[in-house]
Amino acid sequence: xxxxxKSDFSNQERYTGFAAYxxxxxxxxxxxxxxxxxxxxxxxxxxxCSCPPEYxxxxxxxxxxxxxxxxxxxxxxxxxxxPGYPSPYPENSRCEYRVLLESGYQVILSFKSEDFDxxxxxxxxxxxxxxxxxxxxxxxxxxxxxxxPPRIETGSNEVDIExxxxxxxxxxxxxxxxxxxxxxxxxxxxHHSILNPQKRKYLFKDMxxxxxxxxYELVSGKKRLPSFRAxxxxxxxxxxxxxxxxxxxxxxxxxxxxxxxxxxxxxxGEKAVYKCKNEYYSLKGDDTYSCSGDGLWINSAQKTDLPxxxxxxxxxxxxxxxxxxxGEKAKNGYFPWLVLVDMTTNIGGGSLISDRWxxxxxxxxxxxxxKPTLKVGDVNHQKGTTVHVKKVILHPEWAVDVDDRKxxxxxxxxxxxxxxxxxxECICPICLPEKGETTHPAIEEVxxxxxxxxxxxxxxxxxxxxxxxxxxxQYTRVPLQNLExxxxxxxxxxxxxxxxxxxxxxxxxxxxxxxxGPLMYQDPKNKDKKRFYIAGIVSWGLECxxxxxxxxxxxxxxxxxxxxxxxxxEEKDExxxxxxxxxxxx
Numbered sequence: 001x002x003x004x005x006k007s008d009f010s011n012q013e014r015y016t017g018f019a020a021y022x023x024x025x026x027x028x029x030x031x032x033x034x035x036x037x038x039x040x041x042x043x044x045x046x047x048x049c050s051c052p053p054e055y056x057x058x059x060x061x062x063x064x065x066x067x068x069x070x071x072x073x074x075x076x077x078x079x080x081x082x083p084g085y086p087s088p089y090p091e092n093s094r095c096e097y098r099v100l101l102e103s104g105y106q107v108i109l110s111f112k113s114e115d116f117d118x119x120x121x122x123x124x125x126x127x128x129x130x131x132x133x134x135x136x137x138x139x140x141x142x143x144x145x146x147x148x149p150p151r152i153e154t155g156s157n158e159v160d161i162e163x164x165x166x167x168x169x170x171x172x173x174x175x176x177x178x179x180x181x182x183x184x185x186x187x188x189x190x191h192h193s194i195l196n197p198q199k200r201k202y203l204f205k206d207m208x209x210x211x212x213x214x215x216y217e218l219v220s221g222k223k224r225l226p227s228f229r230a231x232x233x234x235x236x237x238x239x240x241x242x243x244x245x246x247x248x249x250x251x252x253x254x255x256x257x258x259x260x261x262x263x264x265x266x267x268x269g270e271k272a273v274y275k276c277k278n279e280y281y282s283l284k285g286d287d288t289y290s291c292s293g294d295g296l297w298i299n300s301a302q303k304t305d306l307p308x309x310x311x312x313x314x315x316x317x318x319x320x321x322x323x324x325x326x327g328e329k330a331k332n333g334y335f336p337w338l339v340l341v342d343m344t345t346n347i348g349g350g351s352l353i354s355d356r357w358x359x360x361x362x363x364x365x366x367x368x369x370x371k372p373t374l375k376v377g378d379v380n381h382q383k384g385t386t387v388h389v390k391k392v393i394l395h396p397e398w399a400v401d402v403d404d405r406k407x408x409x410x411x412x413x414x415x416x417x418x419x420x421x422x423x424x425e426c427i428c429p430i431c432l433p434e435k436g437e438t439t440h441p442a443i444e445e446v447x448x449x450x451x452x453x454x455x456x457x458x459x460x461x462x463x464x465x466x467x468x469x470x471x472x473x474q475y476t477r478v479p480l481q482n483l484e485x486x487x488x489x490x491x492x493x494x495x496x497x498x499x500x501x502x503x504x505x506x507x508x509x510x511x512x513x514x515x516x517g518p519l520m521y522q523d524p525k526n527k528d529k530k531r532f533y534i535a536g537i538v539s540w541g542l543e544c545x546x547x548x549x550x551x552x553x554x555x556x557x558x559x560x561x562x563x564x565x566x567x568x569x570e571e572k573d574e575x576x577x578x579x580x581x582x583x584x585x586x
Contacts (some may be wrong), residue, residue: 002553014549037167046061054083055090068095068163076180078103081162082173088131089165089173097161099178104204106183107159109133109347111148119169122145129169132162136235147540148174150488155236157184185232187210192216192245204323206232208503212245213292215268242402252292258309258355258422259283259448272297274307280423281309309431311355311423313431314523318448330379330473331353335450337430338473339376340384341365341415341516349451349517350374352429355420355579357564360516361537361551362398362413374415377426377582381452385582391416393563395556409496411539411551414563430518431533433554440524441480441535447503447521449538473498477505478519481547490542499555501536514538519550 003020018092026266027049030040036049051057051064058065066083071387073080080097084088098106121127130142131149136156143149184201185567188195192213194204202208211227212218218225230238248265255261256274258281261270272289276282285307286299296304318334330338339350339358343365350360358374365372375384393414399405421427441447450473486502496502502520519536536550 009251022375023085036062036064058092063092063167063394064090066090066093066095066361068093068097071095071097073099073178074101076105078178080161080176080178082175084298085175087172088170089163091165091167093165095161095163097163099159099161101157101180103157104183105157106236107135107154107156108179109149109152109154109159110179111151111174113146113148115175116143117146117171118144118174119171119441129165129171130163132164132508134160134162138310152204153181156409156524157183157234158584183234183235183236187243189230189238190244191509194437202232202235205234208232208238210238210240210243213311215248216293217244217246217248222254228400243564246293248293248459250295250297253297254306255288256309257420257576258307259307268293276309276487277422278424280312280425282312284308284310311429312427313353314526314529314533315428316532318532319530321396328475328574329470330450330475333425334379335426335430335448335473335475335518335520336377336426338450338517339387340381340452342375343370347452347513348515349453349513349538350415351518351537352376352421352427353432353534353560354429354564355423356417358415358417359534359537359553359560360413361539362400363408363411364515364537365392365394365413367400368392368394372415374417375424376421380471381473382471385580387421388418389415389579390418391567393567395559400539407497407549408540409497409499410556411497412537412553412556412559414560417566417580418577420579422579422583424429424580426583429519431523432560433533433535434559435557437552438554443482444479445521446479447519447535448475448478449503449517449519451514451517451538453515453517459544462538478548481505486547486549489547494542499552500539500553502547503536504541504551507566515540538583547549 005547008093026042028042029035030042030371034040037046038314039050039053041048041050049057049062049064054066055064056081057063057068068083071080083093083095086442088108089579101107118131120126121128124143124145126144128144128485130144133140133152133154135154135158138154140152167410177227183503187202189210194211194213209227209229210230218228228240228243230240234553250266252266253261253263253272258277259274260276260277262271263270270291274289285305286301287307289297289299292298298304316334316336337352339352341360341364343351346364348360348364350358353359368390372390374387374389375381378384385422393416394400395410395412397410398412448545452470454475481502481504483496483500483502487496490496515538517538518534519538520532521535523531523533534553536552539551539583541548
C-alpha cells in the first residue's frame, strides 16, 4: 500500500495534520483456493500442503499420493491388495507389485467378484483408473469396473502388477489371490514333432524323445537325425527346440524316355504325373506318383517301379477296305513301320516292331557281322532318314551258308538299331501276332504286302511286264492260300514247312527287292482302330507275280521277345543315346 500527502502555499491557518494507524492482517490461502489435495497449512505470508499417514507429497508439493511400489512377493501363494483395501484407494497413485517364484513355476492369478471395484467410465473404458498385469512379454488388461478379470495363467514365474489411479473416484479397489503351478511345456516341441512318452501335460524337468511325423525329417545343419532328447525347461520351453521337422524332399522325379512329367513341388505328399509325348506311345503302369515319407516317388502300389511309354503298334492311316491294285504307290502314313534294308548289292524290306528293333528275312543278310543301312520315315526311300544298325541277329536254326541251305525254313532275323527312334506319324512299329493257336488270318482272307522291290502289271496275256525298281513304296493286297494247295504247285525239291504262309495270286505278289517286308493283316480285335499286325515276312517264291511264301511270324514271337529281352538286359547299364527324331511333326 502507498500513502501520498500533499499541501499548497495558501495555508493561512495552522492545521494540525493527521495521524494514521495500521496493522498487518495475514491472508488465509487455504480458505481462499483450497490448493492442497489433502491438508493445507497456512502461515503468515504463505501456506504448505501435507499428507495423512502412508501418503507422500508429490513433486508438485500440492498432491498427495501413496508410495505403494516395491512390493515383492516370493511365497508360493498369497494375496495382494490395493492400498487401503477395502477402504477407497488413494487418488493420484501408481502402485507396482512383483511376484517372483522359483524357476519352473508359473504364477496363477485369481479374482473374486466381491473383491474388485475400480473406477471406470460409463462405457467401461479404463482411462481413469486401471489394473495392468505383465508376464513374460505378455500384457493382461487393463482391467477396471466391477467385473473381475478371469483366471490368468501367466506362464511365467515373474509377474508385474501395475495399478494407476487419477484424482477422482471413491472405489474400494481390489484383492488378487495368487498361487503357483508348474509351468507346462507345449505338447509338441515344434510343428510335426512326435513326443515319447506322450502325456496330456509336460512339466518342468520332464524328459522326452522327439522324432518327426511321417514325411518329415530332423535336420541339424547338413545332418539328418532319427530323433533327439529334449527337456522341459523352467521357462516352459523345450531344450533343442531350435531344431525343426522339415518336409522330406524326394528331389525331381526321374525323367522317362518319350514322356513328360509334371509336378509343382518335390516334398512329402506332392504328386508327379507322367504323360507320354504323343499318341504313338502308351503309358504302361501308373501315371501318378507321390513323394513318400522315405524320400521316394511311389505309385499306388507303394512301389518305385517307373512306368514306361511303350510304342503303340499297328497305327496307320491306311484302310484295307479301299480299292487297291497290284503295285499301287503308298502314301506317307500308310505303312509307317516299313524299312528299306540296303545291303549295297541288294535291297530288301523290314518292319519296325518297337522303337529300336526291326524284323526282316534272314536270307537278305549275308551274315550276322555284315550290317545293312536302313532308310525310314518316308515312302520315297531317297527322302528317308538313314538309320544305322548296331547288331544283326539271325535265327539260330537258319542256315547262313548257301551251300548248306536246303530250304527257307526259319528265314527270320532281327536288327537292333544303334539308337531308339522317336515315334510319330511317319514312323511307328507294327504289332506282332498273338501267340498260340489262332484262326486268323483265315484262308482267302486278304492281307497287304508292300515294298520297294520290282513293280509289275499283268496284261491280258498274263505276261509279266517288269518295271524298274521304284523309289516310292508300292503295295498290293494278297489273299492267304491253303498251304497244302501251294505245296502241290511247287516241285518236290522245294520244301514248304509249317513255319511258312502262302499268299498271293496272279498279278498280286511280292518280287525281288521285297524280301524281308511284311505280310500285314488288320487286327480283328482292333478294326475300329485300324491296327495292323505282321503275319508273315516275304521269304521266297517261284516267280514274281504269282503266290509267294512267307515266314510265319506267329511261330517266332517267343524267340523275338526272348532275344530282345536278353540283349536289352545285357545292355541295361550302357549309356543310351538320345532317340533319333525322324518325323518333322511328332
